[in-house]
Amino acid sequence: MCGEHGNNCFVHVDSGLPPVGLKCVVNGEEIQACVDPTMTLLNFLRNELKLFGTKEGCGEGECGACTIIMNGETVNSCIILAVEADGAEILTVEGLAKDGELSILQQEFIKMDALQCGFCTPGMLMSARALLDRNPNPSEEEIKEALAGNFCRCTGYIPIIDAVKSAAKREREELK
Amino acid sequence: MLSKFDYYKPKSIKEALDYLDNNDETRILAGGTDLMILLRRNAITCKHILDIKAIPEIQRFDYKNGEGLYIGAGVNVNQIVDSEIIEEKYPALHQAAASLASYQLRNRATLVGNICNASPGGDLPPVLLVYDAEVHIIGPEGEKMVNIKDFFLGVKKTILKDNEIVLGVLLPDVEEGDNSVYLKQSRLKGHDLATVGVAARRNNENKISLAIAAVAPIPLKLTELEDVINEKGLSNDLPDWVEGEIKKYISPISDVRSSKEYRIHISGVLAKRALQTLIEKEVN
Amino acid sequence: MVEKEYRHIGKSYLRKEGQEKVTGQAxxxxxxxxxxxxxxxxxxxPHARAKILSIDTSKAKALPGVKAVLVGEDAPYLVGLYMIDKRIIARDEVRYQGEVVAAVAAIDEVTAEKAVSxxxxxxxxxxxxxxxxxxxEGxxxxxxxxxxxxxxxxxxxPQPDSNIASWNTTKKGDIEKGFAEADLIVENEFTLPAVAHAPMETHVSVAQADPYSNKLKVWSSSQSPFTLxxxxxKAFNIPRKDIEVVIPYIGGGFGGKAGIHIExxxxVLSKAAKGRPVKLKMTREEEFNQLPTRAGMRGRIKTGVKKNGKITAFQAYYDWDSGAYADYGVNVGKTAVYSGGGGYEIENAEIHSRTLYTNKVFSTAYRGFGHLETHWSVERQMDIIAQKLGMDPFELRMKNILKPGSRTLSGEVIYQHTGSPSECLEAVAKEIGWTGYQTKEERLEQFKTGKVRGKGIALLQKAxxxxxxxxxxxxxxxxxxGGVKLMIGAVDMGQGVNTAMAQIAAEELDIPVEKVEVSWEINSDKHPYDWNTVASKYTLMGGNAVKKAAQDMLRQMKEVAAQxxxxxxxxxxxxxxxIYHIKHPDKxxxxxxxxxxxxxENGNAIGGPLISHGVYTASGLTNLDPETGEGLPALAWTFGAHGVEIEVDVETGEITVLKMASAFDAGKVINKKLVDGQVIGGVLQGIGSAILEGYKFSSDGTLLNPSFTDNKIPTAKDAPLEVVPxxxxxxxxxxxxxARGVAEHPMISVPSAVGNALYDATGINFHSLPLSPxxxxxxxxxxx
Incomplete structure (x- = not known):
């Protein structure tokens, strides 16, 4: 603990530069930390908060494996500095299930076999989640547009698109 | 990443300018979608990161009748995509923004970042060129507006000095009847850089503007071709004529993304289709 | 024949690990x-080929936090599965741009990166x-x-004093006579570039090597616990019992994680760092540039045919641009000699398959290896022959297709139970409404609209x-x-082997499938042997082993129950x-x-804990005759076919895949949902090879596209509008x-079908991949 930024403060000194304070909410939990200014948000989530669900596929914002929802919108956490998340609300794959029960979206991913190796799945789920939050009744084209930033080498995407469609339908029904 | 930098997030322009003045090797961070990749690849190094996102002025994003559209340096590309006024008044900007990168990248990438990065293949510069946009720059000597066609100097090079910041971009207002289109060819249907991107605009006086990305070290406004076109006047034969003619005004290179031959070919196709769209709209 | 009713076989059970994967727990x-x-x-x-004159690591070693720095001299080992040619670190000479020249282990990635610099x-x-x-040229x-x-x-x-890592040949019948009998001889050259596997998880390994003994523990994202x-x-010359390999979930393999790689x-780094565990996670750039690819290939084919379409002779030179190493690549080349003629009966054949060393990133197995490549050549050639004969390419294929009584290139006899390529081809032709090529007039009419549609078919096979x-x-x-814990040696990387094996165990034991748990995280100290998780072989081999293990368990239970x-x-x-008595079922x-x-009741006990096992070894397979290629290489042939309809923008060159119908003779589908997943995913990988992917090198041998920015894979927007398995x-x-395997097959012949559809649409024959805009x-x- 660095002592400067509160109780749950991590110190990670890679660069020898003074750590920067960071407060954010991750999956509903308030986090206070001091981080090396060069650390990415992805590495902060994984290496410091030990939330390993979010993956790194390329480190360059191309493949979407590291997709999380920050302040309601999807972002590639591999090309964001951790310090930029100061004040942000973050949702990762670990925050999708509530009270020990899988979300409808997660259930539909399983039901439609929308995953194989599973490595792209966390990022894919976050892109789908953000889509349904802003558009509860997306067309096939809109689903493809929302997911195109998430590469999957196993499934051929069609089962994923089907899972998002049926999750959207179930979520809409549940709201009725 | 070999760079070791500290991080500074000023709350005012003055603080930002002071910081730039006093700290060499500073990089300005807005969306970070280019900067972070360059740092990771050690293609660039820096000692300081200046995050401008907390400066209120750069969030400016408005359209004023008679003045035009102002897009601040903090406005991300999806904000542009989602803007109804842009879709209505500056359709090419909407189309170019919607074609740029992936959805999640657009949540971070900014229009100003896209021009400051000065990639020859950037999607947004051709649109700004056909709208004669002005780049709003601030530095120790004060503010200035620079026409977008004077902004680019070469691959990854602009006129921007180390102690200057781009606050935003102004697109002059358009009259009723103004229309535009952006067409892009890429290697796949998913997100990709433009193999070639063409922006075309027809103003309310039926004057055509044409600009093109990825065929030269900088995004090009085809002013000479525009003159010839505007002299000829609009006709149904114009698009086909331009398809052949445009090849005289560009000299692209071959690189990993495309051969020179395809760039020439597709420039003609896209210019033709862009003009078809603009002219057909009139007929209907 | 009465269809047998199964309790679990053929049912679409959901994959067992789904929940762990959607919650981020995996x-x-x-x-x-x-x-x-x-x-x-x-x-x-940085160079494709260079002599290493000197390496100075003193500054790196002096950096605080650095625990080991290694160069070629420190790791003088050669590794490889078939050809023992691969250096762990280059020594004296570098053979491709991207080859490892030095390695550093340090307290964190940043320090290690700094030390490397x-x-x-x-x-x-x-x-x-x-x-x-x-x-x-050599x-x-x-x-x-x-x-x-x-x-x-x-x-x-391998040929002495050459760049030929292996020259494998087929000689069947009398090739001269075959060409002499032909009414028409068609010669063509087809090429395709190297392509990346692009698993979403890059290669990553952790190793801990005891500095005081031979003990070595390796955790790896690998398809090959036991081969590894x-x-x-072999490489370190230590006993196998001293090595423990652990493989948990792996983020995609597709052949690229078979064999031995960074482990x-x-x-060696761990040993040098006094036994501390060392983790090496490859960057995406390294995944493209240092780790292996699918080899580029050139196929030169000469076919002799009668006017009626019967093939009389087939000659091919397949030359594989295998890069700097051929440790696995030679086996890719070998497939051409028994499968490189496609699913046809050819009486007179001569095939030369040469796996070549070049100064490029090296090649290895990639989903359906050797087959997508040779089938690109063969299935395009079939369409071109049909055009020259004025025949429907469907008819030409059916005329020559393997059927009961036919012999394969290596001389194997085909039976009804071998599977039926013709049924596959008929099924896809019907599904896409194939009625032959469109006419020139129809094509010209379409061209006026700027968008042309075309259909194509292609056959495929692989063992x-x-x-x-x-x-x-x-x-x-x-x-x-009464629950069952099943341990197997295959790695479930998403293909669903654990789910399928649970179904087989539950079927044999006649218990609910939920009662069977297949043990995840393969550990070579605990799990039973399996050669490699490759080749679409496990359903057949592992399925039989699991069946036998279940039968052994039933036997043990019956022995005790009999008492x-x-x-x-x-x-x-x-x-x-x-377990019941057949005469007195209430017992x-x-x-x-x-x-x-x-x-x-009195406390006496008999029997003991129920532990059973089953094994399966491929039987009857032979090495191929070095001269003629004769022999029995195939555990099982899986035949298939694709039928595709595409739309082409004639100006931009962009292809849209409207519909892909893909048929496979799977023998028996164990789990349709999982097999559908293999088909839809494999088809899109095939489309990637067909219209998008490929390595590009500069004239000095530098890889120009070692990133997802310029080495794209298909996205959700690039998926076909419809796939019909x-x-x-x-x-x-x-x-x-x-049942027989079907996991790799969906990818094979996808480029061929698209290429054939492209001819139907445009009237132009394409010979090189990718069919990019x-x-x-x-x-x-x-x-x-």
Whole structure:
């Protein structure tokens, strides 16, 4: 603990530069930390908060494996500095299930076999989640547009698109 | 990443300018979608990161009748995509923004970042060129507006000095009847850089503007071709004529993304289709 | 024939690990942290071929936090599965741009990266071998020590003082006579570039090597727990019992994680760092540039046909641009000699398949290896022949297609139970409404609209490429609830092997599938042997082993129950979790009462814990005759076909895949949902190869596109609008319930079908992949 930024403060000194304070909410939990200014948000989530669900596929914002929802919108956490998340609300794959029960979206991913190796799945789920939050009744084209930033080498995407469609339908029904 | 930098997030322009003045090797961070990749690849190094996102002025994003559209340096590309006024008044900007990168990248990438990065293949510069946009720059000597066609100097090079910041971009207002289109060819249907991107605009006086990305070290406004076109006047034969003619005004290179031959070919196709769209709209 | 009713086989059970994967709980090596773990980073060669004059690591070693710095001299090991030619770290000479020149282990990645940047290397750049022709010319040798390299003898044939890592041949019938009999001879050349596997998880390994003994523990994102152990033992000359390989979830493989890759390097680093665990996670750039690819290939084909379409002779030269190493690549090349003619009966054939060394990133297995490549050539050639004969390409294929009584290239006889390529081809032709090529007039009419549509069909076949004695085992244990723990040696990387094996175990034991748990995280110390998780072989081999393990468990239960009932074992049967007496079915014992042996009322106990096992070894396979290629290489042939309809923008050259119908003779589908997943995913990978993917090199041998920015894979927007999987079920006699493998096959011949549809649409024959907008548009413009 660095002592400067509160109780749950991590110190990670890679660069020898003074750590920067960071407060954010991750999956509903308030986090206070001091981080090396060069650390990415992805590495902060994984290496410091030990939330390993979010993956790194390329480190360059191309493949979407590291997709999380920050302040309601999807972002590639591999090309964001951790310090930029100061004040942000973050949702990762670990925050999708509530009270020990899988979300409808997660259930539909399983039901439609929308995953194989599973490595792209966390990022894919976050892109789908953000889509349904802003558009509860997306067309096939809109689903493809929302997911195109998430590469999957196993499934051929069609089962994923089907899972998002049926999750959207179930979520809409549940709201009725 | 070999760079070791500290991080500074000023709350005012003055603080930002002071910081730039006093700290060499500073990089300005807005969306970070280019900067972070360059740092990771050690293609660039820096000692300081200046995050401008907390400066209120750069969030400016408005359209004023008679003045035009102002897009601040903090406005991300999806904000542009989602803007109804842009879709209505500056359709090419909407189309170019919607074609740029992936959805999640657009949540971070900014229009100003896209021009400051000065990639020859950037999607947004051709649109700004056909709208004669002005780049709003601030530095120790004060503010200035620079026409977008004077902004680019070469691959990854602009006129921007180390102690200057781009606050935003102004697109002059358009009259009723103004229309535009952006067409892009890429290697796949998913997100990709433009193999070639063409922006075309027809103003309310039926004057055509044409600009093109990825065929030269900088995004090009085809002013000479525009003159010839505007002299000829609009006709149904114009698009086909331009398809052949445009090849005289560009000299692209071959690189990993495309051969020179395809760039020439597709420039003609896209210019033709862009003009078809603009002219057909009139007929209907 | 009455269709047998199964309780679990053929049912679409959901994959067992789904919940872990959608909640972020599934742990990959990517996520593994160990106490005291160090991180490694590598220095790569900037040159395709150069002499290493000197390496100065002193500054790197002096950096605080650095625990080990290694160069070639520190790791003088050669590794490889078939051709023992691969260096762990380059020594004296670099053979491709991207090859490892030095490695660092440090307390964190940042320190390791910094240390790498401090290593100074002096190179003398040498002229390099860039092309297939330069490789064949042999003026420069990629491996000057080729004559001394060790390899699997009798199977591969490296040529002395050359760049030919293996020259495999087929000679069947009389090729001269065949061409003399032909009414028409068609010659063509087809090419395709190297392509990346692009698993979403890059290669990553952790190793801990005891500095005081031979003990070595390796955690790796690998398809090959036991082959990896085997090759580590050979490379380091240590006993296999001292090596433990652990494989948890892996984020995609597709062949690229078969065999041995970064593991020995990490092991050497750990040893040098006094036994601290070392993790090496490859960057995406390294994944493209240092780790292997699918080889580029050139196929030169000459076919003789009669006017009626009957093939009289087939001659092919397949030349594989295998890059700097051929440790696995030679086996890719070998497939061409028994499968490189496609699914047709050819009486007179001659095939030369040459796996060539060049100064490029090296090649390895990639989903359906050798087949997508040769089938690109063969299936395009069939369409071109049909055009020249004025025949429907469907008819031409049917005229020559393998059928019961036909012999394959290697002389194997085809039976009904081998599977039916013609049923597959008929099914896809019907599904896409194939009625032959459109006419010139129809084509011209379409061209006016700017968008042209076309249909194409292509046949495919593949059998597992593996050693003749390939084997596998399964261990089964029953618990006190009557639940079964099944241990196998195959890695479930998403293909669903654990779910399918649970279905097979539950079917045999006649219990609910939920009662079977397949043990995840393969550990070579605990799990039974399996050769490699490759080649679409596991459903057949592992399925049989699991069946046998279940039968062994039933036998054990019956032996004990026979004592309880004072009956003959033959009088006992099993049903729904009970062993019962066939004559007195009310006499029955639930499995759980036998799981730890049976206890009589007075306390006497018999039997013991139920532990069973099953093994399966490929039987009857032979090595191929070195001259003629004759022999029995195929555990099982899986035949299939694709039918595709595409739309082409004639100006931009962009192809849209409207519909893909894909049929496979799977023998028996164990789990349709999982197989559908293989088909839809494989088809899109095939489309990637067809219209998008490929390595590009500069004239000096530098890889120009080592990133997802410029080495794209298909996205959700690139998926076909519709994929229709079709299954034909001619049961495999020695497959479990008649099943045979189908995981790789969906990718094969996808480019061929798209290429054929592109001809139908445009009237132009394309010979080179990818069929990118650029390549298509420029050819159309040329032909205007």
């Amino acid at each position: 742990m990959y090596i990517h996520d593994l942290e160990l106490p005291g773990m160090l991180h490694a980073k590598l220095l790569h060669s 401090l290593i100074e290397v002096e190179y003398e750049v040498l002229p390099a071998v860039h092309t297939i022709d330069e490789a064949l 003026k420069i040798l990629v491996h000057e020590d080729i004559n001394d390299l060790d390899y699997m003898k009798g199977v591969f044939f 152990r085997d090759m580590l033992a 020995p390097l990490v092991a 597992p490429a593996m050693p003749t004695n390939t084997s596998t085992g399964a261990i089964m244990q029953m618990d006190e609830d 309880v009932f004072r009956a003959h074992i033959e009088e006992l049967a099993h049903k729904d979790g009970y 029955k014992i639930p499995y759980n009462k036998l799981s730890r042996g049976y206890v009589f 079709i299954y034909i079920e001619n049961e495999q006699v020695d497959g479990p319930y008649g 650029e390549n298509v548009a420029l050819r159309i413009a040329e032909n205007k």
